[in-house]
Amino acid sequence: MSSAVDQQKTTNIATGKFLIGLTGGIGSGKTSVANGFAERGASVIDTDAIAHSLTAPGGTAITAIQAAFGNDIISPQGAMDRAKMRALVFSDVRQKLRLEAILHPMIRAEVARQTKLATGPYIIYVVPLLVEKGHWKLARILVVDCDEELQMQRVMQRDGLSEQVVKAIMAQQATRTQRLAVATDVIQNQGAFEALIPEIDRLHQLYCQLSSANQTEYL
Numbered sequence: 502m503s504s505a506v507d508q509q510k511t512t513n514i515a516t517g518k519f520l521i522g523l524t525g526g527i528g529s530g531k532t533s534v535a536n537g538f539a540e541r542g543a544s545v546i547d548t549d550a551i552a553h554s555l556t557a558p559g560g561t562a563i564t565a566i567q568a569a570f571g572n573d574i575i576s577p578q579g580a581m582d583r584a585k586m587r588a589l590v591f592s593d594v595r596q597k598l599r600l601e602a603i604l605h606p607m608i609r610a611e612v613a614r615q616t617k618l619a620t621g622p623y624i625i626y627v628v629p630l631l632v633e634k635g636h637w638k639l640a641r642i643l644v645v646d647c648d649e650e651l652q653m654q655r656v657m658q659r660d661g662l663s664e665q666v667v668k669a670i671m672a673q674q675a676t677r678t679q680r681l682a683v684a685t686d687v688i689q690n691q692g693a694f695e696a697l698i699p700e701i702d703r704l705h706q707l708y709c710q711l712s713s714a715n716q717t718e719y720l
């Protein structure tokens with residue numbers, strides 16, 4: 502596991518924008534929390550959503566995935582067959598690296614494009630594997646945290662996956678301890694949705710303050 506998250510206390514010089522990485526284990530509530538920030542005016546760039554659109558029918562990554570993995574990995578509709586790909590990359594780490602070699606540069610390019618266009622007071626990058634696959638220049642790291650049992654319940658309910666599959670996914674991710682070790686901010690998502698609201702409000706205010714202070718430094 503690389504400790505590859507490169508934090509900066511100030512606005513990212515390359516982009517001139519205040520960048521926050523949002524991460525958490527599968528089903529921890531990243532999307533729910535990110536939506537809360539978006540509702541308050543933040544620019545949210547979701548790397549998972551980008552990966553989905555790259556591998557949807559007609560997506561930019563489809564031709565390269567087909568060339569690397571064969572026709573069988575592409576569904577009749579022209580999307581990457583996610584279930585087949587999941588089985589493949591779980592059983593063979595080299596296949597995982599091949600897929601990442603195709604997708605990661607495309608995701609980075611799309612993140613850079615959306616970052617240039619972003620107009621919010623700060624930007625939240627939603628990066629599920631931020632701790633595992635770092636090298637993001639960030640001012641803050643926000644971890645959405647909940648216990649593993651709850652993660653499992655939520656994912657099994659949402660995606661109809663078996664406990665065994667969810668456990669296998671979680672085993673490939675960073676542990677709670679590893680994530681919390683790099684966090685500058687933590688949102689506990691252990692209770693009801695409503696309990697997230699004051700936490701999101703508090704951090705939204707903090708990020709607005711920090712981003713405007715940092716912007717001033719660079720004017």
Ligand SMILES: Nc1ncnc2c1ncn2[C@@H]1O[C@H](COP(=O)(O)OP(=O)(O)OP(=O)(O)O)[C@@H](O)[C@H]1O
Binds near residue numbers: 525526532
């Ligand atoms: N506080 C909560 N109370 C009840 N259900 C919740 C809560 N937070 C999230 N959920 C539900 O749990 C599931 C996972 O949440 P969400 O999709 O936000 O997590 P995620 O971290 O983005 O997941 P993934 O890693 O799979 O992308 C969703 O069905 C969501 O509606």
